[in-house]
Amino acid sequence: MQAVLEQLRDSDRLRDIDAYSVFGTAAEADYDHIVRLTAELFDAPVALINFVGAEEVWVKSRFGIDVQSVPCEVAFCSHTVLGDQPMVVPDLSLDRRFANNPMVTGGAAFRFYAGAPLKSAKGYGIGTLCIIDTKVRPPLDETATRRLQDLARLVTDKLEQRRLSRLEVISAKLMSATADAVVVADGDRRIVAWNHSAETVFGYRAEDVLGEPLAKFLPLAIAEEGDAAMSGKPGAWRHRQELKTQSKSHHEITVEVSGTAWQDERLNLSGLGFIIRDVTEQRLADSRIAFLAHHDELTGLHNRNSLHRLIEDLLSQASGEVNGLAVVCIDLDRFKLINETLGHKVGDALLQQVADRLRAIAGHNDILARLGGDEFAIVRRGGQGREALALFAETILAALAETFDVGGHLVSTSASLGIACHPRDGRDCDTLLNHADLATYRTKLEGRNGFHFFEKDMDGQTLVKRGLENDLRGAQKRDEFEIHYQPQFDIATGALVGAEALLRWKHPDHGYISPAEFIPIAETTGLMVSIGRWAFHKACHDFATLPPNLGLAINLSPVQFRRDDIPALVSGALAASGLPSHRLEIEITESLLMERDAGTLDALNSLKAMGVDIALDDFGTGYSSLSYLHSFPFDKIKIDRSFVKEADTNNDCAAILQAMAALATALKLTTVAEGIETEQQLARVKALGYHRAQGFLLARPQPIDALAALTQARPFNRLTGVR
Structure with a gap:
């Protein structure tokens, strides 16, 4: 920190601040x-404009906190101001620079910080524009970072305007040195002075305009101001006014004009003086601020706040005018995967093209908005019935189903739609948007690429599933996941030979949630990658503490293979835990191989090269199990529990069990029988020559401590009853 403080005391930087x-x-x-705009755009509770001196940080403007200054040694912005790029700290408590900072450990309890430096015209860091949150937040993406920088540039623009305004007082006495355009005309309104700044603003050289009529080069309103002054209206004349005119290149420019007129001894007009400032960029910046307050920067559509206001305005009209108002929510399917595989630039360009297609579909009375991320909405007016709205939804789906050409990438996507109608589905904006969102979620649950009208029963059913999804998003941070292990035994000896890792979610209110409920949600939302990484590392770490003869089996889903670098995950987990590769077994299902993806086969071959065993899980349930055994050298096959269970009563299943055992023997594959729940089932698979078994009869899934205790017990063969 001492090095930072020394840099802050740089004399050149401090002089620039004083300027x-x-x-x-x-x-x-x-x-x-x-x-205020920054806080709103980033949904942040605190936003500040700070100027960093030698000893303290001065808070020029603030939102969400009442503070005037902060010592440099504790201010986050002391670090930001010295850099050229924004500084983003997702979790201040984990950053060694700030972990013990009183603003992190004290009552403020700040957790997230993002700040962009304010640079002077000379390039010195003089301050920051920052947002702060009491909650941990993810890093800003490229779009959000660019937006924060744009807002910081608006601040520096205002600073430059402030500096120029200060100089204007001095320039009033030293007109020839002003940075503004200075134009002087005689009593005949012919130009007699035209400084260098006037050349810059209007594009005409002084030698081209001297002696020419004032009205030829300046707006008529400026040229006629002398008449206003001479008619007894000097107040209107001396006040600065804003006008639009054209430069020599015919570009429209906006100028602020102030000036005066003087008379001769006969009270006739003898001269006019003008100070003219080009405020074109400033007005563009002001327009941009106003635009960003109500529109999405990426697509130019209305943002969520603007949509909310427009709907409320419509609903405040006479009820007869809003009958038939409908809210259509549009959520792109698997957009996260596109971002992850092709990059955020392609993702942003895709969103822009989606917005263009929606514009082409929407009627002139419709309101089109981007709600955030990959979510859009269209508000329809005009009393349309369900059939017309259904046709409109089909039109949207068809338009978005057509392939997008995004920078040379051919991208295919689809959308899930939800529709809520006024007044049947809600009489206020929040209710309509919420119900349209619930209908969209129902569409996603039922396979995506379609639409649903809101129905009353969605309130309960969909909210439960939506609530589960919301809870799942924070479950990993709240340490709610556990790994249980189902032991696997050698059928011949009864010895414990390994275990299969099984993910468990212990919800704080609902207890253990079935994997059948939360795993599909984790896969469709993209959470499975992060959860899967944690589970993989945890299982390897656990097994590294167990006897070296025990093997660990971990099932990886097709989603993980598509979205993660599996060889890197496996090698990293093995290295971090110290678990030898020969003790690890990766289980995959036939559905992964059915995709016939070259990247998947490359990943499996890489795992084999590491010495990791590969097992084909749920063998026999797919359409082409034998072809997969032929195309890839598996080490084990796990027989699906359905065959084991039904073999007692179904001769076909019994025959299949026998055939699988013979096939495995011929191919020299280890066989694992799943779902052993009765003595009869265990006896059958033993008689058929199966090598290993797992199931409730032998042992239930258990935490690592219980499994460790089980390793101390002597082998037990349930068939002989001999320890």
Whole structure:
């Protein structure tokens, strides 16, 4: 920190701050507006514009917190101001620079920080625009980072305007040195002075305009101001006014004009003087601020806040005018996968093309918005019935199903839609949007690429599943996941030879949630990658503490193979835990091989090269099990529990069990029988020559401590009853 403080005391940097005369000054409306906009755009509870001095940080404008200054040694911005790029800290408590900071450990309890440096015209860091949250947040993506930088540039623009305004006082006495355009005309309104700044603003050289009529180069409104002055209206004349005109290149520019007129001894007009400032960029920046407050920056569509306001305006009209108002929510399917595989630039470009297609579909009375991420909404007016809305939904689905050409990438996607209608499905904006969202979620649950109208029964059923999804998103951070292990035994000796790792979720309110409920949600939302990585590392770490003769079996889903670097995951977990590769077994299902993806086969071959065993899980349930055994050198096959269970009463299943055992023997594969629940089932698979078994008869899934205790017990053969 000492090195940072020394850099902050750089004399050139401090002189640059003084040039802006902003340190220690009170709040101003322009800066307050930017701070409020920043907090709104980033949904942040705290936003600040700070200027960093030698010893303290001065808070020029603030939102969500009442503080005037902070010592440099504890201010996060002391680090940001010295860099050229935004500084983002997702969790301050995990950053060694800030973990013991009183603003992190004290009552403020700040956790997230993102700040962009404010650079002077000379390139010195003089302050920051930052957002702070009491909650841990993910790092800003590229779009959000660019937005924060844009807002920071708006602040520096305002600073430059402030500096120029200060110079204007001095320039009033030294007109020839002003940075603004100075134009002087005689009593005949012919130009007699035209400084260098006037050349820059209007594009005409002084030698081209001297002696020419004023009205030829300046807006008529400026040229006629002398008449206003001479007619007894000097107040209107001296006040600065804003006008639009054209430069020599015919580009429209916006200028602020102030000036005066003077008379001769006969009270006739003898001259006009103008100070003219080009505020084109400033007005563009102001327009951008106003635009960002109500529109999505990426697509130009209305944002969520703007949509909410427009719907409320419609609903406040006479009820007869809003009958038939419908909200159509549109959620792109598997957009996260596109972002992960092709990158965020392609993802952003795809969202822009989606917005363009929706614009082409929407009617002139419709309201089109991007709600955030990959979510859009269209509000339809005009009393349309369900059939017309259904046709409209089909039109949207058809348009979005057509392949997108995004920077040379041919991208295919689909969408899930939900529709809520006023007044049947809600009489206020929040209810309509919520019900349309629930209908969208129902569409996703039923396979995506379709639409649903809101129905009353969705309130309960869909909310339960939506609630489960929301809880699942934070379960890993709350340490709610556990790994249980189902022991596997050698059928001939009864010895414990390994275990299969099984993911468990212990919900704080509902207890253990069935994997059949939460695994599909984790896979469709993209959470499975992060959860799977944690589970893999945890299982390897656990097994590294057990006797070296025990093997660990872990099942990896097709989603994990598609979205993660499996060889890197496996090698990293083995290295971190110290577990030898020969003790690890990866189980895959036939559904993964059915995709016939070259990357999947490459990954499996890489695992084999590491010395990891590969097992084909649920063998016999697919359509082409034998072809898979032929195409890839598996080490084990796990016989699906359905064959074991039904072999007692179904001769076909019994025959299949026997055939599988013979096939495995011929191919020199180890066989594992799953779902052993009765003595009869165990006796059958032993008689057929199966090598290993697992099931409730032998042992239930258990935590690592219980499994460790089981390793101390002597082998037990349930068939002979001999220990």
